[in-house]
């Protein structure tokens with residue numbers, strides 16, 4: 155819309171732009187088209203637009219034939235958009251974007267997030283939508299210029315700080331262009347800029363302890379003019395040796411360290427394990443026949459290398475709200491690294507039965523010990539990596555303490571969210587989990603739980619528990 159059209163429309167729908175809602179409407183249509191072009195939208199994309207306003211960007215997103223979910227807090231603007239655009243591909247949600255649950259987006263294949271953000275809430279919006287795990291593959295924002303510069307800053311600059319590192323740790327950030335205040339009505343007090351973020355490949359940066367790294371960064375930047383040696387306290391006990399290992403000036407301040415140097419610092423303080431510490435290749439597993447009877451023992455490496463039939467457990471942990479915890483397997487796992495999996499899972503080892511393994515895995519992986527009930531059994535097949543699987547369910551009321559050497563990250567999701575994610579992007583998951591989830595949902599839908607428990611009980615007292 156041209157400036158005159160924006161003025162006329164606002165008058166017609168009775169909106170006088172509110173500063174509290176960051177209502178500055180873009181009237182430069184060439185710029186709006188250019189912004190949308192930077193997101194490389196196609197008809198395959200599911201685009202979430204935050205704060206569509208009068209539809210300056212929405213119009214061009216729809217021209218790209220994308221499916222658009224537009225989240226607008228002001229009901230008058232949401233109603234106007236409904237009357238302006240009658241496309242089936244446009245969903246308009248009249249809500250506060252800060253209240254929107256991004257986990258529902260897992261049900262879509264190619265998700266992109268775009269918006270000329272309301273300045274007053276751009277930081278919480280950014281942090282909310284950048285939080286991991288996320289299905290979003292590209293973020294394109296027009297932000298206050300100062301914020302855009304902080305996100306995209308390089309070391310040794312005024313804008314480089316804890317926010318820069320926190321965002322760049324997971325994303326590549328590109329400052330695309332500055333935008334003068336004059337392209338908006340009403341004109342904001344400050345200039346803007348357009349930035350694009352894409353997620354980093356999870357293996358792009360060295361493995362490290364995220365919690366420690368973010369803590370060091372927070373401490374380091376809490377007084378940015380002070381030298382790190384004075385700021386890092388107990389972490390800087392052998393500072394001169396650390397500094398020479400990292401090839402940094404021993405008098406360096408926080409802003410002088412690149413992201414890689416921060417990671418190296420965290421790794422000098424707490425070296426990550428060099429391999430999968432939780433799965434020794436010579437650990438003996440029972441090898442079983444087609445009826446799940448033990449026929450001998452072989453090492454983990456032999457079992458997997460020769461595709462021998464063996465035993466495993468999968469555990470689904472629910473919270474009080476009925477959401478299921480999914481874990482992303484550690485990058486150092488020998489099988490299916492970085493794939494999403496059941497809350498906890500593992501192999502039955504020599505001398506264990508299924509129930510004992512389930513309790514052990516739960517404690518080792520999630521640091522909890524809650525009652526578990528058997529829910530179903532899967533027969534060994536190529537779809538389960540030749541594992542007989544007993545699945546268990548447990549409910550937690552407190553926090554989990556995920557083992558950081560086994561688990562990259564985790565998230566609680568409602569069962570419909572998991573249904574959506576597994577069908578939109580099955581490749582994100584370990585194959586055993588997909589089988590377990592299919593079986594679990596089938597049990598839930600068919601109401602066969604009772605008979606399955608009976609089967610579980612007899613199996614527990616028969617062939618399946620001869621270990």
Ligand code: SAM
Nearest residue numbers: 175178179180205206207210227250251270272
């Ligand atoms: N995209 C439009 C444009 O470029 O002309 C409008 C951008 S304007 C800077 C920000 C928009 O966000 C306004 O339409 C405002 O009503 C909306 N908004 C403000 N706070 C919001 C929130 N918490 N959730 C969703 N929309 C919000």
